[in-house]
Amino acid sequence: MRVGLFLTCLNDTLFPAAGKAVVQVLERLGHEVVFPRAQTCCGQAHFNTGYRRECGPLARKFVRDFAGLDHVVSPSASCVAMVRENYRDLVGESPPVYEFTEFLVDVLGVTDVGAAFPHRVAYHPTCHGLRLLDLGDRPTTLLRAVRGLRLIDLPDAKHCCGFGGTFALKNADTSVAMGTDKARAVLGTGAEVLAAVDNSCLMHIGGLLTRWRSGTRVLHVAEILAGT
Structure with a gap:
């Protein structure tokens, strides 16, 4: 399965380890992870602050950037909610976007990824x-x-x-x-x-x-x- 990674602005800038961890887990489970390098912001900050018209081009770009992938996964419930809840009203379509744990459990049917963390x-x-x-x-x-x-x-x-x-x-x-x-x-x-x-x-x-x-x-x- 080809899975697109939507890293999000915050993670890309400040917390890239979260994206790397998503890749590690999905590859461990046997899936190919694709990172569209053209991806930018989903527009959530604009949308929530009232600049809905201005976030339209970002939403359309997001749809183009992740076109053709089986699924899109993100380590951010916040940004996934933005895409899933608002893109159809904004631009008439939404890619199949999932929060990471939701994707593991609901799409892959996995609840044990073989991890260890003694804390x-x-x-x-x-x-x-x-x-x-x-x-x-x-x-x-x-x-x-x-x-x-x-x-x-x-x-x-x-x-x-x-x-x-x-x-x-x-x-x-x-x-x-x-x-x-x-x-x-x-x-x-x-x-x-x-x-x-x-x-x-x-x-x-x-x-x-x-x-x-x-x-x-x-x-x-x-x-x-x-x-x-």
């Missing part, structure tokens, strides 16, 4: 994954199958971390307060690592954990699944 891990279900993509227990099912990993319950896990893209810029005080609640909940679990399917949320929570010198790391789920 205590808490999982934060991001808003887009939880409410728009309805990922449910797909990420945690994959994490529970990882050898040596101990999955720890996160109190109030469904509460938003406060990042919200441009929300964090426009409402910084509220964003930091929400992130502080989430970071404190993470520390209360005693987890060594916080995992999620969106690096944007991990960046927000992880920034607080780093400032507090907590020693708690943040990792994309894909990076954990790539471990052997």
Whole structure:
């Protein structure tokens, strides 16, 4: 199967390890991963800020860039939700785009990717994954199958971390307060690592954990699944 990797702007700029992990896992499972080098932004930042007309050309370019692939996979529930929820209204079509854990479980029928990660891990279900993509227990099912990993319950896990893209810029005080609640909940679990399917949320929570010198790391789920 030929699978297109949609890395997203944030991951390409700040968290390329997530994309590399997706490639590692899919190739381990026997699939060919294609990275269209012309890919750029999906337009989510424009769309959410009210510039819907301006994100139209980006949406059309995205459709062209990923044309002809069996499936498109991304390590970002947020960007996948943008494409899936809004592209048909914007440009009349949408490629078959999947969030990474959703693709593994629903399309490939895989719940154990042969990973090992001997650490205590808490999982934060991001808003887009939880409410728009309805990922449910797909990420945690994959994490529970990882050898040596101990999955720890996160109190109030469904509460938003406060990042919200441009929300964090426009409402910084509220964003930091929400992130502080989430970071404190993470520390209360005693987890060594916080995992999620969106690096944007991990960046927000992880920034607080780093400032507090907590020693708690943040990792994309894909990076954990790539471990052997």
